Amino acid sequence: xxxxxxxxRIWMIGGLDGDADAYTALLGALVPLLRSFFGxxxxxxxxxxxxxxxETLMAIHTRRxxxxxxxxxxxWAYAVARxxxxxxxxxTRHMIQIEGLEEILVAEGFEDACAARMDIDRLLDGLSPKQxxxxxxxxxxxxxxxxxxxxxxxxxxxxxVSVHRGLKALAARLRGER
Amino acid sequence: xxxxxxxxxxxxxxxxxxxxxVERRVGIGLVFGGIVTLATIAATLGFxxxxxxxxxxxxxxxxWGYTLSLGIGAIVATLHLARxxxxxxxxxxxxxxxxxxxxxxxxxxxxxxxxxxxxxxxLGHSWTRCSMLVAGLSVPLFIxxxxxxxxxxxxxxxxxxxxxxxxxxxxxxxxxxLHCPEASATFVVSWYTLGMALAMLGGALIGPRxxxx
Numbered sequence: 001x002x003x004x005x006x007x008x009r010i011w012m013i014g015g016l017d018g019d020a021d022a023y024t025a026l027l028g029a030l031v032p033l034l035r036s037f038f039g040x041x042x043x044x045x046x047x048x049x050x051x052x053x054x055e056t057l058m059a060i061h062t063r064r065x066x067x068x069x070x071x072x073x074x075x076w077a078y079a080v081a082r083x084x085x086x087x088x089x090x091x092t093r094h095m096i097q098i099e100g101l102e103e104i105l106v107a108e109g110f111e112d113a114c115a116a117r118m119d120i121d122r123l124l125d126g127l128s129p130k131q132x133x134x135x136x137x138x139x140x141x142x143x144x145x146x147x148x149x150x151x152x153x154x155x156x157x158x159x160x161v162s163v164h165r166g167l168k169a170l171a172a173r174l175r176g177e178r
Numbered sequence: 179x180x181x182x183x184x185x186x187x188x189x190x191x192x193x194x195x196x197x198x199x200v201e202r203r204v205g206i207g208l209v210f211g212g213i214v215t216l217a218t219i220a221a222t223l224g225f226x227x228x229x230x231x232x233x234x235x236x237x238x239x240x241x242w243g244y245t246l247s248l249g250i251g252a253i254v255a256t257l258h259l260a261r262x263x264x265x266x267x268x269x270x271x272x273x274x275x276x277x278x279x280x281x282x283x284x285x286x287x288x289x290x291x292x293x294x295x296x297x298x299x300x301l302g303h304s305w306t307r308c309s310m311l312v313a314g315l316s317v318p319l320f321i322x323x324x325x326x327x328x329x330x331x332x333x334x335x336x337x338x339x340x341x342x343x344x345x346x347x348x349x350x351x352x353x354x355x356l357h358c359p360e361a362s363a364t365f366v367v368s369w370y371t372l373g374m375a376l377a378m379l380g381g382a383l384i385g386p387r388x389x390x391x
Contacts, residue, residue: 065329066329
């Protein structure tokens with residue numbers, strides 16, 4: 001069972017105020033989140049994933065003062081994780097294939113905006129059913145591309161294209177609504 | 179190390195973090211850097227002897243208006259970039275507004291002056307030193323900012339370096355105004371701007387190396 005954004009934020013603020021128990025709970029709850037964040041992107045290099053999880057925890061600790069208490073917490077933590085991942089790629093210069101990098105970046109900008117003020121269902125209603133389902137499966141329910149493809153009876157490429165186009169359409173609409 | 183041990187170690191170090199920790203840290207870095215810069219000016223260049231008179235006249239405030247507004251804009255941008263999930267800055271072009279305003283002042287100054295006086299307006303007495311002094315005096319401020327960034331989390335390192343460089347250049351130029359007796363807008367828009375641009379360029383060049391975390 002994953003902790004909610006609201007719970008994580010409360011723990012984080014507790015930690016910032018010096019509450020060690022809240023802070024321990026926060027770090028503990030972040031571990032599975034970070035493992036799946038990196039796991040999805042590194043495609044199962046288990047040692048690298050664990051290294052990045054630890055580095056991210058340390059960075060979150062050292063730089064916790066940059067978290068703005070009035071803003072979403074998970075987006076902040078993922079921003080630290082994303083930086084750590086990109087930094088590691090740069091450092092090791094491994095050729096790691098990041099599938100759909102653009103999609104990852106778009107998706108996280110979308111998550112921020114969404115968590116802040118959007119009703120996912122209402123948004124997805126405006127898309128074609130195929131796109132809506134692809135986004136819901138991969139971005140909301142956390143299925144991998146392959147799992148989503150299997151459950152929808154489509155090809156991987158089909159799912160990726162649907163997610164990409166759907167997110168683009170959503171981003172355009174969000175910009176229009178401002 | 180096991181992840182659980184790491185969590186225990188980190189949780190054992192839960193000192194409270196003040197609200198507005200980013201602003202505080204950047205402020206502290208700038209204040210300490212500024213003290214060093216100010217002391218350097220006092221010890222080597224000296225303040226202009228007519229400072230209290232000058233502070234009642236237009237040229238002084240023209241200079242300060244320019245460097246302070248740039249400095250404040252650059253500080254706001256630096257604070258913004260210090261957070262990992264900073265959104266895009268749409269207003270960065272506003273930093274050009276002080277420059278454009280001062281260019282307008284310089285243009286009106288030149289129009290009112292006969293052409294053979296232009297060189298004096300442009301070069302003043304100290305054009306050979308001004309830019310290098312501004313850039314050099316920005317170094318302590320920049321170091322103060324680098325210290326501040328050791329607990330901050332920028333993700334766009336080159337842009338952050340450039341804005342930190344501009345911040346330190348503009349603050350240094352403001353303090354240098356306490357020494358510099360030049361009074362023409364044409365001078366300031368040329369040589370002060372060049373000095374601040376050098377500081378910004380330096381920041382952009384070394385930012386990615388020194389701001390990594």
